[in-house]
Amino acid sequence: MMRTRPLKVALLGCGVVGSEVARIMTTQAADLAARIGAPVELAGVAVRRPDRVREGIAPELVTTDATALVKRGDLDVVVEVIGGIEPARTLITTAFAHGASVVSANKALLAQDGAALHAAAEEHGKDLYYEAAVAGAIPLIRPLRESLAGDKVNRVLGIVNGTTNFILDKMDSTGAGYQEALDEATALGYAEADPTADVEGFDAAAKAAILAGIAFHTRVRLDDVHREGMTEVTAADFASAREMGCTIKLLAICERAADGGSVTARVHPAMIPLIHPLASVRGAYNAVFVESDAAGQLMFYGPGAGGAPTASAVLGDLVAVCRNRLSQTTGPGESAYAALPVSPxxxxxxxxxxxxxxxxxxxxxxxxxxxxxxxxxxxxxxxxxxxxxxxxxxxxxxxxxxxxxxxxxxxxxxxxxxxxxxxxxxxxxx
CATH class of the missing domain: 3.30.70.260 (ACT domain)
Structure with a gap:
């Protein structure tokens, strides 16, 4: 039987992703309620610019006081999609302290302070889910920490940034130079006005830290990830790659050492054989290749960014967390028992x-x-x-x-x- 009292959800941020989360919560309310076992209610939306028209969101739900919102005490789940380190970190820990579980898409914060956030969630008996923090709509976090929990993952190799893959794909397929391909990516909305976080590998490095931590049951911070950007890749590099039967991708690579005693995490451009599945990933798509002892080789592929794809991952976490609230339990938290050293x-x-x-x-x-x-x-x-x-x-x-x-x-x-x-x-x- 369905519980009639709704689960209350607060939304921190209502930009490209947040607005899609709110839209799906409204348009698919009946289906979400059936899947969860109780209706979900949007109880508040924290924004920076309250005067902007937000279709489908009642004006009385909008506030600029995010701290007051997460301190209400009657919230079941807080969805954080504002990004950055602060105030997101403080808002998340405050939400835990006031009784709410958290769904986040904040890769930078999780890569830097994931251990502290997990500790805060555990202290207060709450969930911290973040499928949307890596590779957009692609189910990846949950397969690694749940479906492969009984396996030994040895390597995670992936394209986890759509902007850089679009640029490199254009350079490869058309012979364009880096700047020309970047200009096209910007014009099409794939690249930000300041693309530094993407093209210098910062975005991919944060995702690599999260993936390595989950895959190897070891705390891996952003500072542990070796990072190189792709701005120096040239048409001549692609010509050389083609002569070797390869192409060039910006890869996030997380590996367990052959003796199993340490791990490494790195992001850099690399040549990859055309016969490898990742070589055929085109445009702004993402793909992650996982190698484990028992399952062998697995590949996860799909849109890695964008409002609707990322909102899909957020809503998947929201459903899982709400189910946990109803059953008065929590899902898997941090698994860092292996505590392997991160090699240079x-x-x-x-x-x-x-x-x-x-x-x-x-x-x-x-x-x-x-x-x-x-x-x-x-x-x-x-x-x-x-x-x-x-x-x-x-x-x-x-x-x-x-x-x-x-x-x-x-x-x-x-x-x-x-x-x-x-x-x-x-x-x-x-």
Whole structure:
């Protein structure tokens, strides 16, 4: 039987995502009530600009006093979609203290202070759900922390930012330069006026921290994630990638060490073989590839951003949290029992593609090969082209540590015959 007293929900933020959450709560109220076992009622909406017209939201529900809203004491769930660190952090912990569970889409806050937020939720016996914080509509958080809870996840490899994937896809498919592709992404609304968080990898790094923490049952903070942006990727890099049967993606990579004793988390552009499932992810879509002992290889794919897709993930969490409220229980909290150390980037082992501008004269290749050999970096293939006293030399290595590669590149730059290191790109997904 359905309970007649509604569950009260407060909404913090009513922008692109928040307005979609409110719309779906209204238009699908009957279905949500049937799925939950009780009606849900929008009890208040905290905004910065109260004079803006918000279709479908009664004006008396709108307030600029978010603190007073979460302190009401009669709320069942607070949905936080304002983003940023403060005031979101204080509002969430205040909501817990005043009896409400929380659904959040705040990747930056969770990556920075996820452990403290989970502790606050546990202290007050409340839920903290955040499916929408990573990869928009794609069900990913819950499969990792529930469906794969009995498995051992070894690697999570993914495209978790739609803006960067759109830009790189345009560069690959049309031959456009970075700036031209960025301009198109901005015109179509895929890129913000200031795209730094996306193109410099900050957004993806926050998501990588969250994914690594859940996958490896270890606390991984944003500061633990190695981050490189994609602004230096060129048309020449794509040409080299095509010659190797690869394309280039900005990847979030979370890995367990071969001996199982540590983990790494990193974000950077990388070449990936065209036969890998992630290579075919086009436009602004996201996809995450998970490798585990028992399940093997799994791929999660779909729209990674946007109002309606992200609201879908928020509403899925809302239904789960409301069900928990009715049964007077809570869902899974933080699982950090493994407490594995997070290794520095220098210990990461992978393959590399290095493009050098060199003098076109005898002995150059031998000098370069000696530098690689002296630092224990084995060469797989070499391609050389020369004209009018100048040449390009492309070296693809076997697997080596990032520290060894850094030392090799530093030594190469000191050679008189090396005019410059044009490009360094990791090769992943093999």
């Amino acid at each position: 980037m220098g210990e990461v082992v992978t393959r590399y593609h290095i493009s050098l501008d060199v003098a076109d004269k005898p002995g150059v290749l031998a000098q370069v090969a000696t530098v690689f050999a002296e630092r224990g970096v084995s060469i797989d293939t070499v391609r050389q082209q020369g004209k009018d006293g100048e040449a390009s030399l492309v070296v693809v290595t076997h697997r080596a540590s990032d520290a060894a590669l850094d030392g090799t590149v530093d030594a190469l730059r000191k050679l008189d015959t090396v005019r410059g290191v044009a490009s360094i790109m990791r090769v992943e997904g093999e």
